[in-house]
Amino acid sequence: MNIKHNEIEISDENPFANCKLGRQKYAHILTNIIDSYSYGFVLAINNKWGTGKTTFVKMWRQELVNKEYQTVYFNAWENDFENNPLTALMGELKTLTTESTEPEFKSTLNKAAILTKHIAPIVAKAIADRYIDTEGIQDAIIGVTKGLTDIFEKEVNDYAKKKKSITDFQNSLAEFIANTNEGKPLIFIIDELDRCRPNYAVSILEQIKHFFSVPNIVFILSIDKTQLGNAVKGVYGSDNIDADEYLRRFIDLEYSIPDPEADIFYKYLYEYFGFDEFFQSDERRKYSKLTSDRGDFLSICKLLFTGKKIPLRQQEKIFALSRLSLRSFDANSYVVPHIFLFLTFTKIIHSSFYDNLKNKLLTIAQMQKEFLSIVEFSKNGQTERELIRLEVYLVNFYHNYLESQNYEKKLYEWDTETGKNKLLIDSTIDKDSNNVFLNILEYIHKGNEGDLDLGYFTNRIELLEDIKL
Structure with missing residues (x-):
């Protein structure tokens, strides 16, 4: 497993043989x-x-x-x-x-x-x-x-x-x-x-x-x-x-060297750092709820790295830290790639936002406003559901994180009149009806995944959990 992106080997006979950017x-x-x-x-x-x-x-x-x-x-x-x-x-x-x-x-x-x-x-x-x-x-x-x-x-x-x-x-x-x-x-x-x-x-x-x-x-x-x-x-x-x-x-x-085509570099980094060694390991594939992690990780990569120009060296740092942090997860642990990679991304690219989250300095409404400013570049018809999903995870895990300070406000509750759950919080992405936001929120609370909090992820990103070698 690589935890550092080394200089690309340049062959004397074919100098661009290892160039992954088509340059x-x-x-x-x-x-x-x-x-x-x-x-x-x-x-x-x-x-x-x-x-x-x-x-x-x-x-x-x-x-x-x-x-x-x-x-x-x-x-x-x-x-x-x-x-x-x-x-x-x-x-x-x-x-x-x-x-x-x-x-x-x-x-x-x-x-x-x-x-x-x-x-x-x-x-x-x-x-x-x-x-x-x-x-x-x-x-x-x-x-x-x-x-x-x-x-x-x-x-x-x-x-x-x-x-x-x-x-x-x-x-x-x-x-x-x-x-x-x-x-x-x-x-x-x-x-x-x-x-x-x-x-x-x-x-x-x-x-x-x-x-x-x-x-x-x-x-x-x-x-x-x-x-x-x-x-x-x-x-x-x-x-x-x-x-x-x-x-x-x-x-x-x-x-000016043109930017590489969308999807090329993050897929190369995914392969270079050996993420499949974790996501596709025999032990991990025994758990049905974890089998979608590979696809989810690549989906959030596409969202974050093709919607805005992130310098290649910054992308390398994000992938290197993500791969190292994965060493602290057990084979049967939830990773929730959307939130895990997004938090790693913000630690490198939007550090003040990350620090404010980690130190519980924002209300949920403030957090949502800053979140929207970070991901606004990607919002379109194709990415909206992914963005809603990311927002749900971030709101839910940050809400749970604040609960440790006796934060008692709920995210949704049962409505006796309609016989359905109703949201007690607005989505910054799902403006039309909030139905998608609520459906995703309900889904993650059907299992233990919804009980995780933000500290579960930041402790690993900060390398505060044991690294398993």
């Missing part, structure tokens, strides 16, 4: 773009955190390698301990050197060193200006000891040297790239840029634009553009900066 076709689209504009550009793959960008670019990179492209993969977040991104970027390029291209790379490296020498005083002055108010200390740091005329003359000379050093570096880099891949562009993938220190992320962008804008390099930025925009605002100290416009200076093309 190879998007890699083909992007490769065609590279083939069409091989002179060089910057492409941003823009998707939210947790949507599988890193796995995709790693698979795509291997496919590019198989098509004889030279590629570099650089995880910016893992390398933001390096103060100067130019050092890190050149370090990645070094991996492409061969015996025949080693002299060219050394020449490029020497020019990069000269370039860094010219940049360093400017960086020092910028840091001093931003963080130090005392003019005397600033002067000591940047060595300003001459008169204004001498300083101005020196800055003009430094400017000319810096400009020449950039040109020399770019020319040398272009020559090195041209001789590494027999006419194909170098594919330089930069991942996790939006997770770096803001100043490091912005510095990488600036250096790509100013130093690496040479023929035959295609930069692939795997980013969450919104988060990277926040980093830009942080560096420049203002929310008024148009971050989107700023990023357009660096990004030539933008592509």
Whole structure:
């Protein structure tokens, strides 16, 4: 049994063999773009955190390698301990050197060193200006000891040297790239840029634009553009900066990987985490009232994960916690998949609602109102009965949970005039007649299932019950 979703194995021969999201076709689209504009550009793959960008670019990179492209993969977040991104970027390029291209790379490296020498005083002055108010200390740091005329003359000379050093570096880099891949562009993938220190992320962008804008390099930025925009605002100290416009200076093309088709990912996770080992076990199948659990679990998965865009990484967390929590249920125990998975879902996605339930801070009416705001996205003709069923379970188990505090209000009672039960509570989903709500409520009280309370589930989700290994 898996309790953690490990990184997907990427086969050298068939990189997308283990991709469960059908994303190879998007890699083909992007490769065609590279083939069409091989002179060089910057492409941003823009998707939210947790949507599988890193796995995709790693698979795509291997496919590019198989098509004889030279590629570099650089995880910016893992390398933001390096103060100067130019050092890190050149370090990645070094991996492409061969015996025949080693002299060219050394020449490029020497020019990069000269370039860094010219940049360093400017960086020092910028840091001093931003963080130090005392003019005397600033002067000591940047060595300003001459008169204004001498300083101005020196800055003009430094400017000319810096400009020449950039040109020399770019020319040398272009020559090195041209001789590494027999006419194909170098594919330089930069991942996790939006997770770096803001100043490091912005510095990488600036250096790509100013130093690496040479023929035959295609930069692939795997980013969450919104988060990277926040980093830009942080560096420049203002929310008024148009971050989107700023990023357009660096990004030539933008592509977003389409969301996977409905049902694909949760079914994959169900199989990956081995839920059938529990739901379909020989021991559990002896009990007729428990045989529907597998179908019920997949039904509530469909309700929760196809009605709203839940990041893939968040879905992984929900399934991992659910599978681990199942270890605390005996083979003959009620799981009630609708409420069990919904509570796990809210613990990860809507934690404040989950905590309020667990701590009995809501009335039933308040709970129903918040519940409706969470599931409103899914409400339509096909899902309404499932939503009513979920609401019944939640209301009933939360009602029982409150009973431990002498909460005496009933949910329904016998009506002597009609000779039927009548509801004493309104449904937020079943607005027409409440008959479906009442029928489900009556059904679950025909057995012991209706006597369970919310703590029965939250204790297991919180891993407060013994885990059976």
